[in-house]
Amino acid sequence: MNALVHVANVLFLVSYLVRDILWLRGLTIVAIATLIPYYLANDLWPPIIWNGVFVAINVYQMVRLLIERRPCHLDERQQQLYQRVFRTLQPREFLALAQLGTWRSVAPGEQLVAEGEVLDQLHVIEAGxxxxxxxxRSVAELNAGSFVGEMSFLTGxxxxxxxxxxxxxxRAVEVLSWPREGLRAFxxxxxxxxxxxxxxLGTDMAAKLRAG
Known part of the structure; x- marks a missing residue:
């Protein structure tokens, strides 16, 4: 029975070394399950009850993670923007973020942001x-994947x-825009x-500073 304790602790150790939270929770459940026979053999009911609670919590969180990581469909514009800018997000996380925003076409010569304006929207360029x-005086060009007005949006x-x-x-420039309050609440x-x-956003601003 003592061997089960050692095996369980090795599993706990491995779970602390993995980066993926899903694997961490899964290994934790296996480690706890490995300890149950030891607890039963020694009639240790308080640890059994508490570890049952921990297993239930981890199972619930794993189900949530699996639901969040389900494959999702991105349309062509969303897919291009995701690959260019938002690959650090899970596709479903990006989809929820994209659906919060509004697509806008900015005609050649049309103004998107006025000088001296306090922005209530954050924009990112999808194409153009x-x-x-x-x-x-022209001081810079912003290409696909660049954010627009992020400093004003963040600082007010x-x-x-x-x-x-x-x-x-x-052709028109395609941008995705998020309202300040809606984005903050999300x-x-x-x-x-x-x-x-x-x-x-930090990476985008650093790239602009280097280019400037």
Whole structure:
């Protein structure tokens, strides 16, 4: 029976080494199940009851994870944006995030963001090129996969430039836009998605600083 204790503790050790939370919970359940015969042989009912509770919690969380990781269908625009920007999210997490936003076509020469505006939306470019202007001077171009106005969106400060669709574009620029309050409420309920999005935004801002 003592061998079961050693086996269970090895399984606990392995579970702490894996990165995938699903594997961690699965190994924990197996480790607990390995201990049950030892507890029964020694008539240790309190550990049996408490470990039963731990198993139930882990099974519930595993079911939630499996539901979240089910394959999901992304349309063509969603798939392109996911592959370009959001691959650190699970596809189903990205789908929920994308469905919260609104697709918008910005015609060549049309303004998306005004200078000095406090943005109530966050934008990301799916296709096309936007031009960043200070006054009438072009200071940067934003291509597919770039976020627009993220600093103003995050800080609540007015924008320092205006953003327009490149007049030389043969077709409209496609962007996905999220409302500030709706996005914040969604992220408050999905902390893992919030952490991933913060990393994505940080990477985007760092790339812009290097390019500038």
């Amino acid at each position: 090129t936007l031009e960043v202007l200070v006054g009438e 400060e007015p924008t320092s430039a205006r953003v327009v669709a490149n007049a030389g574009e043969p 992220l408050d309920g999905h902390p893992d998605t919030r952490a991933a999005l913060q990393l994505i």
